[in-house]
Amino acid sequence: MQENIALATTKARRRDWIGLAVIAIPCLIYSMDLTVLYLAVPQITADLKPSAAGLLWIVDIYGFMVAGALVTMGTLGDRVGRRKVLLIGAAAFGVTSVLAAYSTSAGMLIFARALQGLAAATLAPSTLSLIRNMFLDPRERALAIGIWVASFSAGAAIGPVFGGLILAHFWWGAVFLINVPVMLMLLVLGPLLLPEFRDPHAGHMDLVSAGQSIIAVLAVIYGIKRIAEDGLATLPVIAIVIGVIVAMVFFRRERRLADPLIDVRLFSAPAFGAALATNVLGLFMVLGAFLFITQYLQLVLGLGPLEAGLWMAPSGVVFALGSMAAPPLVRNFQPATVIATGLLLSAAGFASLTQIADAGSPWLLFGGMLAFCIGMSPIGAITTDLVLSAAPPERAGAASAISETSFELGGALGIAVFGSLFTFVYGRAMRATDLHALPVSAVESAKDGLGGAINAAQALTAEQGAQLLVAARAAFVYAFEVTSAVSAMCAVLAAMTAARLLRGAGTRG
Template structure:
């Protein structure tokens, strides 16, 4: 007879942990909101600060650049000095930078403030996610906590333009940054009593050359891809991407030589972790470009304002929140592989609907497609993050979380370039210009739908109507083709997901005995 005493089940979370989750959810939401809160404020601040077109781009882009560049560093730093400590430091800096941004008196000052917001924001996301692994030891409860965290992260991007529009209805453009002040004040007041501290035992020193190499790899690479997506292929875009790749190779080589690296590449030997990271990268590629095209379609084809377009995205967000809320229950009943694969098939169905969007009056079709796409992605996001936290050693949770999120930034940037290029090629081939159109107007119309709409103002009558109709039809065809590509890709990802995670059991009330890590993904 087996007389072994079974291991005690992990302690269930109490009131303190659930209140702590609410505290962690707010900065997570805020970091995501700040990605898009400036969409409506740019015209106002441009006029007030006399910002040039180049300065406008940097005001918008420097924040995500800094977040992407510093994610790996901050995730590892939190493991070394303490995750709560880094979170509180980052929260204080985020609040101070928000004040600086709100009361900026020049474009240069606002660019600096946005850069500081990005650096401090990079401390928040990996710290909040890693702390979940310390607060929720029970696997099912951790799944619920991760679902709440991921809901906030996904909801913030859509909430940004809506909140920005409401604030601008009553206040000046700088008010959009003041939202951070009460949130960060609450974090600093109650965080020390509700959040646990954790730092990795025997943590080594931060390798500053590795920090520099990571920044020189990530920021130029993402900048080059975004420049390509915005302006097309150019020498500047190609050179910056190449610079990023070269420094990326140097960074990897240094990590392999160090006894205590900034980024532990050994994490990729964990099959579940490797598979989740790869899946997140591929989904990011598909979704970022698709959502960009949908936003453009709502404004350029359907003729909606930025604020109205943001409101029409809300049904998809509500559907996402509903799907994420039931995902932990599904994950405890069925294997994650089955739940995630089924979700990706729903997303594929949404892409099929997207391929049917008509050139006129397609709003209902687009909203239906977005609801299906977002509902299908919810299990992958919630269960994927939970599997990351469950698969990696506790002392590596911060760096593992940061790498997962940085990988997502790479996917988003690459997706805008890849999906945007496909849609642009279809737009060029499908555009039919009216006869007699002036050469300069025709040249502008061929670039993209935004310049075509602007060029149509230079002509009148049937010629303008014909140009607008042709541009809208060509752009919609490009969106339809991207929908077909998405349907094929998400179907393939569903099959890969069912294979990669087939050995991962449903979540339980207690931690299972360690099992061989047999999840598969390309090395």
């Protein structure tokens, strides 16, 4: 067993590349698990009959627990061994997947999903930090990280399609059982192919810091997501304030500790902080856009879930291919140049979506989506490599966890901010439309969203229903165009920021 990070050669062995394949497949499953549940919601609702709040917790608790526990699990891997934490997490993920599949009540499913999220939090930082230590050659490490990021993108791409096929033939619990054979494979092959790494000088785990980090991230992510789904309210605002205060206390504590949970000196490296900021901004824009693209395909164009999933699937393929293209790109161009150019291409894609009102088919949407996906696709692999390269090998687990947490935060912020903006613009557009001839209750339902308009239209006459749907769809498209314009401006600002802050970061191999 290899207990330190000093290797006889910088070139990876054949065994390391096979090991990379072994850890990439669970990452693909982990990514699928983030999306596949959405398709099972109707069946779960019919079977377990959760309340509206219970259904939200079923969907959200997994992501909450992943985000909250990432830093703790990454640092734990640095101390006790990354392979050990990965294998324990894989076993727990498999067991909790079975528990979720055979849940007999909403409460049981929420509990199982919470435990599954804790187990999943071991996968990303453990696998990424293993890559940091298995591949010491910068070119090989960049390629390995590209493959690792591509596995997440591939999972996101095939998740909705694969999930739709499973749900067409099996009950909803089957979407969880697909995790079990993959985790069993990791448990069998992991000890044979993956080396063990740990920080030989690591001290004891500071449980107070671990608790503070979990509370801070959970509170902020919870508050942001609740505002996105329910609007501005007292409880989520209090949660965000508590999270920020706990985070400030946490960082003050880390500066004083001789053996901190997170080495705050990492943030003093310009490339580290700039790469994290780019992660946040990238996911901020992408998830903010995807939130409305899926609704547009189904609620405006009238596509079914599987057909909408097929239109969305190429975006994941593009992200996977772009992640693989990142290493050769940074060998020929500076990372700042690649990232800034990608963000400008993304801005063009977002800008094209501002003309979607003139399109009667998905093709304009598809072209704009592909453009911003192509632009964004290599960025995650490049910034992840910059983050890992800025951290010493013995701190790779913590650095990996911080990187993943930045993605989680960016995604949550994107959904919250763009969701709030979209709701505001949609509501104003509906209020500006002359619908006085329609029942007040139907109009009020339509102001809550296009889904509400569709439900309200079913209780009206054919002529009234058509009038309400035309107005609601026009308001939806207008709000989509406004948020796309804001996304385009954010992408341009992000490109300018990345070009400045990442100048000179990384090297061309």
